[in-house]
Amino acid sequence: MESIKTDILIIGSGIAGLSLALRLKDLGEITILTKKRAFETATSLAQGGIACVTEEDDSFESHIQDTLVVGDGLCKKETVELVVKSAPERIKDLIKWGVKFDKDPENPEKFHLTLEGGHSRRRILHVGDYTGRAIENTLIERVLEIENIKILENYFVVRLITENFLRPSKVIGAFVLDLTHIKPIIFLAKVVALCTGGAGKVYLYTSNPDTSTGDGIALAYQIGCRIANMEFVQFHPTCLYHPKAKNFLISEALRGEGAVLLNAEGKRFMHKYDPIRKELAPRDVVTRAIDMELKKTGAECVYLDISHLPSDYIRKRFPYIYETCLKYGIDITSQPIPVVPAAHYLCGGVYTNLWGQTDIPNLFAIGECACTGLHGGNRLASNSLLEALCFSYQASIKIREMWEELKKIPFKEPSVKELSIKEIKKKKYSFLTIGI
Ligand SMILES: Cc1cc2nc3c(=O)[nH]c(=O)nc-3n(C[C@H](O)[C@H](O)[C@H](O)COP(=O)(O)OP(=O)(O)OC[C@H]3O[C@@H](n4cnc5c(N)ncnc54)[C@H](O)[C@@H]3O)c2cc1C
Known part of the structure; x- marks a missing residue:
């Protein structure tokens, strides 16, 4: 089976995956895999905007309180504080990458802010009513300008590879199906980030795109990560x-x-x-x-x-x-x-700490597939794009800290029993015959 080495493997091309790649662009070869076209994400569909305290008469305390109240007492307060307080810096990142938020027509120095349910005042920055599309397109443009970041479309990740298959110790790559050529490929990486979005498509009526099928959560679960709050949809x-x-x-x-x-x-x-x-x-x-x-x-x-x-x-x-x-x-x-x-948003997902780390070393989960504790039992409107941005930043800090050590460790090839496509189809793409 063909195997490809990449320093950092990012699964998903929404706001979480693209922003993480941009933040790590100087570290090495980065590969972003996406199971459809790059822009086919929930991110592209976001309309309302992104919540952030920008006005002097607004306060972090008020945004924190609104998030806690809407989360029904089940949010993790330290996550809420982290996300809300870092929001102005994360918005600056988006602006630096080229996102042009609408300005107040009466005062072009200021952003035009809109109001959504659960917020005690206007604090949502937006680009018309197509904020997500503006963010997605801008981030894809930036990523395409960078030589060492590749986006591979129609690459479906079917299983993560860990050192020690039966008792997974750390993640070392992923088994992927190249849907264009119907060919299985192994990607080996030093760090893997799940940025696979939500799971709305398990419901008949959903606002989510076809890509939102909870894959990242299944991938993490298969190798023993904790999954939390899945009941909160x-x-x-x-x-x-x-x-x-x-x-x-x-x-x-x-x-x-x-x-x-x-x-x-x-x-x-x-x-x-x-x-x-x-x-x-x-x-x-x-x-x-x-x-x-x-x-x-x-x-x-x-x-x-x-x-x-x-x-x-x-x-x-x-x-x-x-x-x-x-x-x-x-x-x-x-x-x-x-x-x-x-069905609109999955509040639960792969359990992570404040650095986006999962229970398995070198595996991160960011964006809607993660459960950081921000949303508790219910998400405050326009807090999710912000969460993805905040945690891609947190994860990038942690990955940088780990990088000196990680880059010394050689890539490790898994030993795999070759399966024909016929066998893979028969086994429903299960790669359970892997041994390391
Ligand atoms: C209609 C709509 C409107 C919204 N409006 C807002 C809003 O105004 N404000 C706000 O804050 N939030 C909003 N949200 C929520 C927000 O858009 C999402 O939570 C956020 O964009 C998720 O980003 P993400 O990067 O985690 O995932 P996504 O943007 O969904 O990207 C997931 C990526 O993972 C890839 N992927 C999944 N599984 C695999 C696999 N097995 N192999 C390879 N690739 C895979 C997909 O192809 C895709 O590229 C809205 C959501 C929807 C659906």
Whole structure:
């Protein structure tokens, strides 16, 4: 079987994987593997934005409190403090790489900030209503400029390789299926980072892309890593309800800007479930309220209405949502949008410490596949892009610390019984015949 040596192996090309590669670009050869095209990630679909304290009348304490309250008492406070307090520096990283956040039209020195459920004030930086796409494209551009970082598309990681197969001691690479040539390949590396995203696709109705199938969590579990909080799946209250729309999210920022929820009779209902915060209650509260309304009325969806705002403003502030809904025959400047809740975000994942390290030496997990303790039982809106950025930074610091030692250790080839493609297919890509 062909084997390829790379100093650092990153699995996943979303914000976690790309930002980690950029942070480590001077250390050696870096390979980013992705099972589809590089831009096919949850990152590309993020609309709302990224939370960060930027205004003088906002405070870290307030962002920390909002995160803890929404996490329902189950967040790890030291993680929350780390992420919230490092957010301004991590936003500077994105700006340095070329992401251009929207500025306040009235004061171009300042960012335009939007509001989302669970935040006690406006603190979400965004790029129109396509923040994730802007981040993904910019990071891919930067990565492609760097000679020693390769992105390999259509490379599906099926198993991690560890020293000592039966009692995994440290990770030394991965078994990968090259989907273009239907060929198994071994990648050997000194450090492996799982940046494989969430698992929304285990649900029928989800906002997630097809890539979100929990692979990183399975890969880590197979070699003995702890997995935590998998029961905490966040449902987004407002996904477009239309027979032809696959997984199109209607951003929370619409409610932040004043959109209201209506039941099948055209009546507002959120005041019955959360009289103070109403539409801006956290996602779990709004989702349960919608679910209750659907069960009570037997209707298939509820409606999100922003049509009371000026049409020009709606088109300018939400161009992507406006255009996409129009494609499905819904003009959001004059019609309410049919919406239903859908699986959106996995709060749990591969258990890591504050440096992104898993239980297996030299294996890191970053982004949605990781469980850092930031989200507890429920994620505060727009905290996840931030978490991925913060932990790619933390992991990069740790990997740098370890590098002098790691680079001295030679690559170790696993001894593998060769399997024909027919056998691999029959065995459902199981590589359990490995011995080291
Ligand atoms: C519609 C939508 C809107 C969102 N809006 C926001 C928002 O406004 N703000 C916010 O903070 N968060 C938002 N989120 C959440 C946020 O986008 C994600 O949590 C974040 O982008 C995850 O980044 P990631 O790098 O961990 O994973 P992803 O961006 O999902 O990337 C995962 C990568 O791993 C690869 N991969 C997976 N398995 C394998 C395998 N076996 N082999 C090889 N490659 C593999 C995939 O191909 C992909 O390249 C939103 C999510 C969705 C779905």
